[in-house]
Amino acid sequence: MLEKTIEKDFIDDGKIWDLLEDSKNPEPAEVKEIFAKSRAKARLEPEETAKLLQIEDPDLLEEMFALAREIKEDVYGNRIVFFAPLYIGNKCTNNCLYCGFRRDNRAIERKTLTMDELQEEVNVLVNKGHKRLILVYGEHPDYDADFIAETIRVVYDTKAGNGEIRRVNINAAPMDVEGFKKLHEVGIGTFQIFQETYHHETYAKLHPKGTLKSNYQWRLYALDRAMEAGIDDVGIGALFGLYDWKFEVMGLLYHTIHLENTFGGVGPHTISFPRLEPALNTPFIGKAKYRVSDDDFKKLVAIIRLSVPYTGMILTAREKPELRKEVIPLGVSQIDAGSRIGIGGYKKSEMDHIPEREQFQLGDVRSLDEVMREVCKLGCIPSFCTACYRAGRTGDHFMSFAKPGFVHNYCMPNAVLTFKEYLIDYASEETRMAGEKAIEEQLKVFEQQNPKKRQMVEDKLHLIEEGHRDVYV
Structure with missing residues (x-):
């Protein structure tokens, strides 16, 4: 598979542990200097992140949590992007000890x-209001680039009423x-590969x-190949609970x-941090010694x-509703909702059946509508925005807006517009009321920033009320 063997890759296990050891008991003054750098939206160096990982002082932790929320809102605004995972197939040649889809299970x-069947699943999701999907495949020769490209085309071609996947x-x-070039040609968004453990x-x-x-x-090095092929939005992640969580955070930073x-x-468009969860007939999970506590999970986010x-x-x-409510304010910008991870799970869920034989157990099985309503109550705007991708704001162009914190100038208006579509086409009455109130509050923010901005957004909202769809900045 690899054309050549690389003697030493960019993850140096010994160096990571040395940094963590040397960073124990950081001085408060050092930590506050690091906070100041983050506040200026500069990416941290490994030595700095190692010090954050060793913070134990309650006051510094609270300051860090507050700063995480501040940075997220400075960069992306107070919007939360929604998506749904759609599992295409669970054949797998791998035998990962922690996975319910492993070959020998x-x-x-x-x-x-x-x-x-794929079209049926997409129809269910579109009729719930979804606009963004992540398609998930087992690692098997049947799921090659040609097969994946065909599934992408089917998803994009499926329409239902005012709805579509964008x-x-x-x-x-x-x-x-x-292989990556084939996916780039059919209009893939982000390609996501988790190293699982670094x-x-x-x-x-x-x-x-x-x-x-x-x-x-x-x-x-898979995402290097993806970017060489022209896919300039890539996502990295680790499965927390396989090894020490502090080491994995350092691995993500080095990546x-x-x-x-x-x-x-151009760095990662997204970083994911799923935790190890129980899976059917997977005894490894019950013996895992690196499980991440809720408190440590909040820290790592x-x-x-x-x-x-x-x-x-x-x-x-994967996380339970109560914890998601606590973690979202700590820097999260994207969540899934109304998710089902069994093959064909969305159609089955329409019959009030939640499959048991899945890759792992979900912690939050609430409907999309219910989760969106809760996000409004958290003071955020739910979003289905896909404008950056379709307007060419990807890769280095996206980074030129995101790094200095300007991308929210697009994110927030587009969040409001896509949320308005949802409220008109799909929302329950309770969610519609909460959503209209949230939009009105956001319009007041636009007014304070620039009256012309509010007027621009209101003009586009009127277009949506008149029946137009896919209106964006």
Whole structure:
């Protein structure tokens, strides 16, 4: 798979542990200097993030949490982008010890959606109000670039009433450059690959030899190949709970720095931080010794936000509603809602059936409408915006807006406009009332910023009320 063996990659396990050890008991003055750098929206260096990871002082932690929210709102505004995962197939050649989809798990029913079944799943999602999907595939030869490209075309071609999917992101096996080019040609959004764990020894233990996933470096450099192929929005992530959470945060930062150094300052469009969750017939999870507590989870979310101020941060429905409510304000910019992760799960959910034989257990199975209403009550604007992608604000163009914190000038108006579509076409009466109130509050903010800005947004809102759709800045 790899054309050549790389003697040393950009993750140095020993160096990471040395930095963490040397950073214990940081001085408050040092920490506050790091806070000041983050406030200026500068990406942190590993030595600085290591110090944040060692903060134990309650006052400094509270200051860090407040700063994480401030940075997120400075960069992206107070909007939360919504998406849904759609699992296409669960065939897998890998035998990852922690995964319910692993090859040797006989308790899982193997299935791949036909194109007609895929269209049915998309119809359910569109009729709920979704505009953004991430398609998820097992790592298997059947799910090659041609197959994935076909599924992307089907999703984009599926329309229902006023609804459609406007951005398709992908979570799939690493490919070669030619494979990634095929996906770029059909209009992929972000390609997302999680290293799972950045710790070399742990990676080797959890991913048995002879499988597609056993090659650490093939996976580590996969997004380099994606960007070489023209996919300039990529997402990284780690599965927290496989190894020490502080090490994994450092791994994500080093991956960010590698991408920036290799591709002219363009780092990850998103960073994800899912936690290990129970899965059917997967005994490893019950014995996992690196499970991340809720308190440490909150810390790592805030630290990632301070370390990479420009990146989108994804909080998944693995987490329970109560915790999601606490974590969203700590720097999160994207969440999923109304999610089902069984193959064909959305159609089944219409019959009030939530599949048990999934890759892992979800913590939040509430409807999209219910979660959006809660987000309004948190003082945020739900968003389905896809304007940056379709207006060409991707890659280095996106970074030129995101890094200095200007992208919110697009994010907030477009959040309001896409939310208005949802309120008219799909919302319950209760959510519509909460949503209209949230939009009115945001219009007041626009008025304070610039009366012309409010007028521009109101003019576009009137177009939506008249029946126009896909109106954006």
